[in-house]
Amino acid sequence: xxRRRFCLISATALTCPALAFAQEWKSDPSAFxxxxxxxxxxxxxxxxxxxxxxxxxxRTLFKGLFDIPAIARFVxxxxxxxxxxxxxxxxLKVFEDVIVYTWNRRFSEYNGQTLKVESTAPDGxxxxxxxxxxxxxxxxxxxxxxxxxxxxxxxxxxxxxxIEGVSMAITYRQEYATIISQQGGMPGLxxxxxSRARDLAKEVG
Numbered sequence: 542x543x544r545r546r547f548c549l550i551s552a553t554a555l556t557c558p559a560l561a562f563a564q565e566w567k568s569d570p571s572a573f574x575x576x577x578x579x580x581x582x583x584x585x586x587x588x589x590x591x592x593x594x595x596x597x598x599x600r601t602l603f604k605g606l607f608d609i610p611a612i613a614r615f616v617x618x619x620x621x622x623x624x625x626x627x628x629x630x631x632x633l634k635v636f637e638d639v640i641v642y643t644w645n646r647r648f649s650e651y652n653g654q655t656l657k658v659e660s661t662a663p664d665g666x667x668x669x670x671x672x673x674x675x676x677x678x679x680x681x682x683x684x685x686x687x688x689x690x691x692x693x694x695x696x697x698x699x700x701x702x703x704i705e706g707v708s709m710a711i712t713y714r715q716e717y718a719t720i721i722s723q724q725g726g727m728p729g730l731x732x733x734x735x736s737r738a739r740d741l742a743k744e745v746g
Contacts, residue, residue, distance in 0.1 A: 567696030570661045570669040574688050577606055577699075578656045586651050596645040596745045600637070603644075608691060608698035609637055615700075616713040617727065624727045632727065635734040642741035653678060656686070667692045668700075 566572035585598050603609075613636050614621045621629065654677045664670045671688040689701040701710040720730045 568692075570671045570688075570690050570697065571658045573606075573690065573697045574656075574658055574671045574673060577602070586648055592645065592648075592745050595648060596641055599645055599648075600641045603641060604637070606697075606699055608693065608700050609633065611691070611698075611700055612636075612710055612713075615710050616717055617721070617730070618714060618718065620721060620727055628727055628731065631731050632734075635731060635738055638738040639734050639741065642738060642745060646741065646744050654682070664689060669697075 566576040580602055581599070585595050585602065588595065588598070590598075610633060613633050616636070617624070617632065624632070654675050656673050656675050658671060658673045660672045662670050662672070668689065668691040671690065673686045673688065675684045675686055677683065685705055687703040688699055689703065690697045691700050701708055703709070717730055720733050721727065724730060724733055
């Protein structure tokens, strides 16, 4: 999938009509996704703050609602097990930076799209899939988005976002496998991502 389109859809996935939520959103899949959208639009997309502040607010939202360690382990696959703990920590940090800055760079393209939760279904023994649709103003501006959730001790967490059948996690896994192969293992991947994160951070300011 085109990276620009993926990032735009990811950013617009933060938007839906405001709802009143109680604490049950942490364990109810539909409410969880809607809560993510509500907080994103109020505290990030429409907030009258700098891009740098938006990036940090999104980072807080992302870290609170996504299972970053689980996603990170998946995207590097078998290489995770042979990576020393210090390098694992470096990868987790730079992986988080790349995602936050990549999504943040597209927030300015939001122009009123809405996210509509359509249905939920079980996903394995400890998770759910939430089916939703992002609807824009144009007649052809509509995209299916699935959210894969897992139950954790403190509530639900996102482990993947699937847009029109294209998995965020699998896309990163394929890309990173290529970098690892070409750049000499995990140190090469970390170095490449650190360079990418620095470039993206410059756009944030």
